[in-house]
Amino acid sequence: MGNIRSQVIEEIQSVPTKVPIAWKRRRPIGKIGGGPAIGIDLGTTNCCVAVWRNGGVEIIRNEEGGTIVPSCVAFPPSGGCLVGGIARDQALENVANTLFHVKRWLGRKYDDVSRSASMCLWPYRFARGPDSDGGDGDECVIEVDQEGGVKLRLTPEKVSSLILMKLREMAEECLGCPVSNAVIAVPANFSQSQKQATKRAAILAGLNVTRLMTESSAAAFTYALRTNNVASLSPADPLMRTLNRRWIGISTDSLSDAGSNCCRHVFDGRSDGQSQKTLMVVDWGGGTFDVSILRVSGMEFRVIATAGDCQLGGQDIDDAMVTHFAREISRKHKLSITDNARALRRLRMKCEKLKHKLSSSESYSLIADGLCNGHDFTMQMTRSQLEEMCRPIFQRCIDLVRRALEDAEVSKSEIGKLILAGGSMRIPKIQRMLSDLFGGKQLCKVIHPDECIAYGAAVQAALLTGEASLNVLDLEVVETVPVSIGFSDVRGNFVRLIKRNTPFPARVIEPNCRTPFDGRTMGTVSVYEGERVKCDENVFLGDVVLDGLRPGPPGSGNEKVPLEIMFEIDDDGILTATLSDKLTGRYACRSFGRRWGRCTDSEGRTAAKIASNVEDEDAADLTKSTARWRLTEYVHRLRWRLSFVTERATRSRMMKILDAEERWLSDNERKLFDVCEYHSHDETEGAHFRLSALEEECFGALLDDSLMLLAMSSRSLVGMGLSEELEVKWGKGGGGRVGRGKVGD
Template sequence: MAEVAIGIDLGTVHSRVAIYENDQVKIIPDENGHRSTSSCVAFTDNGCIVSDAVKTLSWIEPKNTIFYVKRLIGREFNDPSIEAYKKTWPFDIVKYEDRLKIQVRFKNEIKIFSPEEISSMILRKMKENAEKYLGREISQAVLTVPVSFTDTQRRATRDAGIIAGLSVLRVMHETSAAALAYNSYNTESDEKNILVFDLGGGALNVSIFTPNCGFIEVKSVAGDSHLGGEDFTDRMMRLCIEEFRIKNNVDVSNDKRALSRLRLACENAKRTLSTFAMASIEIDALYNDIDFSINVSRTRFEEINADLFRSTLVTVEKALHDAKVDKVQIHEIVLVGASTQIPRIQKLLSDFFNGKQLNQSVNPDEAVVCGAAIEAAILTSNESEKIQNSLVLDVAPHPLGIETANGLMEIMVKRCTTIPTKSTQQFSTTEDNQMTFDVKVFEGEHPMARDNRFLGSFQLSDIPPAPRGEPQIEVTFDINGGGLLVVSAVDKVSGNQNQLDFNSNHANLSRDEIERMFCENIKYKIDSEIPSMDNRRLEQFTVDDVARFIIGIDPSFDGIACRFLREKIDGKALILLTRDILVKEMGFKIGPALKILNHIQNRQ
């Protein structure tokens, strides 16, 4: 059977998975038939749960139910936005080993997780949904991210996919995925300027592209990773908190459980206001047995979010400016994302474009995952004639450059440069007989390098002694079609060279950490499913039985993890490697499985 790959829309609020088969995209449902899954992870006595039911647990176990992790991935603990999240989110965001982590109580122990680990649990759930639905193993996927994501956030998302047991073929911009989905449903050959307006739960993405016979040229992208539907929910929560304070002289803003219940109610009211002019919020015993109720009109909702709604147009204007396109030259506006269903958003957008009708030919909620599935099919050489000529030429979303001797940012790749691209500039030494040259790579638009995002560095050494300014050092930035960056430097005289490959350079995690997290991911699944083995007597089990069981839980266990295990202990059977590494070296306790393994060893 030919290898297939899935597309995954890893959303702030909901995640989706799809596959392209038989000339069409199939949205893969979960075990309950839902076409999306809440991007929430709950830690309970029964294990880690990723499902729509998790949201109901958020107010029962608020500190152990993790949501909106997409807003944390790839960020530093000292990021200004993190402090605001800590004040309003019920779970604990902590600094651990100088990194941003999430702390929960799991099976009577304090556990620390990275945002990549939490995201990997959601991705693994998407992978499992696909495998159950399709009846085959899935190991490859295309993941989507907002255009506003930095290189670090993109690589962190890729790392999450690896931890989930996926070979990540590409990390794709959400707007580019939506453009690909739009293009698959619209076969007109005329060149047009299409604007994708993607307003989801956690971010705003805007892209302008030109389609032509399957060929998609992205002209510009712009985004705001702090503007989405959840920010509108937060405004309604503030309204309710203030109303409760006025009525009862009580501040509930520090009560985690009350905030979790209030958030759920406000999310439901927000969705209601997209259809009706009035929504009611009623919560029994919100705090200290005090009931709470309020009616919120659509007009009031629009008033408290007026500045946020207007700011969406700032991002639109930025995209137009970068594309060098006037708004009258936009032929169609494609809506993507659940928050585009808010009537006020639609009116502002239509008015901005002089009353132009908005296009919703592709399901706004599913456009991104549809495009990701098409891209996955393209990258795995799907033979469908409908997509054989499809190609997306994307752009670099942020400027890239290196730090010069005076601390300035030397731009090597400008924002919205079409990729793939290669840019080379010549530099030299600043001191006589200087034998090394440091290449520090940054991302951002500030003139001073230190004010931008540091991505990585390397050193070119053994430069032949010469007066300053004489050596010729060529630095090259090479970005492939998937946005992966390689920076290299070469001394033209000696031929000495060095490079930094950001494809193999992980974001916040080392390779060992990723492989350890992969094994832990497997362990959590084993813990939740191992009781099914207790129905048989210990004497009935063989090494092969247990090996088949563990591989059956997750077929990808025989991939990354086993390669890692074989490096540690060569020549031992899979099951002994599993026990020795997962139990002894990593301290994992896999319950009944360990008893079985010990019994088998003693029997032998």
């Protein structure tokens, strides 16, 4: 069943990928096969691709010899599509059709994107879906003009697929063979939908994603391999042999720029085999800020906390600078450039350059001749001006670092290394703030900020394909579920199936479920994440629905169809829920590709704290909802069984009685179930007691004795002879006669 299921998921994921003209021209989608596996950093601003070759990692160079490919895609008026540096270089001539920073919009709905404050600063056009090949009307698409004025509507994942295709081609050129397997690094707090969109983009690019890897974990891998903390040992060293699987070895020439070629690196924490280290990786790129705290034990890297913001990057600094200079231009020259897409794009490029310069100079001027309406501008800024302007942005980063520490429950002094990654970490101010937060601690800059993610992903890719054999390289990153995942029971209570901090991949089965009511032909699992007892206070992820169930007749024991629920989280952290009919083996499964408003790890911990503070309230709710549910379920069962009564007049009369009974129950619901509300908070305990007593008195016996239900009502059904009428013969498919004693479970 597992295989069929994964095939189904695979099919769903690879369905309509009708390729627009631009794709067809470039390259048909390749067939997934074996061959070398590459590691990809699909960044907001820049991408990088690396491969494991000859026992080491090689960063693949582009046609200009650089290791970085700008995440830029353009559709020139002459037709076709350009990717990378060539696309960026023509941006000013083709502003509206040059797309950049698209990772920000990946896997997000239009409404979500349109709330983004800086949307007006983007020179390309956003629209509500579907894209040119159809699809979801709610998704965000980007509209570009093609040759001959033909409009093309592209989802961000399609744009990303063009970039991935370019990276794949670079790898193929370098390796001289087809490449179809890749590990792609994604931000630590990418949502399920963002991860799914990344995978779909890879499929469109003809790539099989062997693993989605967290960017900070990739950086940690790289650190472990390239760190200055490695002891250099010759392979003949006795320590090398005794360390066995606890060491990582890799030939030096593939790792570092210098060194003897028979030398191997050993992560120093391994030498005693016991020591634990706590590392913090801070990765600040063009679009996302990510902080991860990892505990290194043996060759295992356990991510113990992550915090991040997918909408916090160097681009926000650029936005702030663009806004600042646009205001200055308007104030000084009475010129508005906000409606001039070309001027805005040019200003953005100038601002980014200015920002880079200010990382090494105290002040800098940029000249923009003919920026707007033929006017020339000289833009001058000091580093302290920039720092002051971006103070709130820097503060958000530091707040996330604090949050990660809090969530990991580690003190600042426990952090052994503060490892920096990402281009924006070159900014002196953020480095200073980070160092100050840790009492002036020295920051670790041993890994290349632009290449370290692809490097780590390539190592992971090689481990997965077996190219880097485990006795040469034995590294493992264990990631954990940041917040509990479960489903709603019939009372709306949260049943935790995968608990917070469970390492993934994980699979948990709940084998003892049933449809909620007798005779139901449909089963639904409502999937939630969170820590609260009540589902409506957790985050709803979606439903899995299994239709066409065949309940057994009354008395068969299968009036409620037996079901099994299974949750699986794969290596990429992608959740799939399956609901199966235990009688027939039929099942429905859903991969949560459309998961919005996902709890981050930190939110998960906060939710857990809240949950422990309100345990009493939750417990009271649980008692009330249990009471309510038991009665509802009872009424449903009665109704269903009545539907088997063959004599029409009797059946309809009894149904009327039940209708009236249900109305009475709903009118009196407050009195029956909300007893706690009549009492002050201090009296909750007493209320619990009274509620239980009431429940016992009113409903306790109901499940076993229909007469109790009747007695409870103001218009007792007993007097109307319901119990006798239940003694009638059941209809077709019925299980014989049912008397009072059989009306419950």
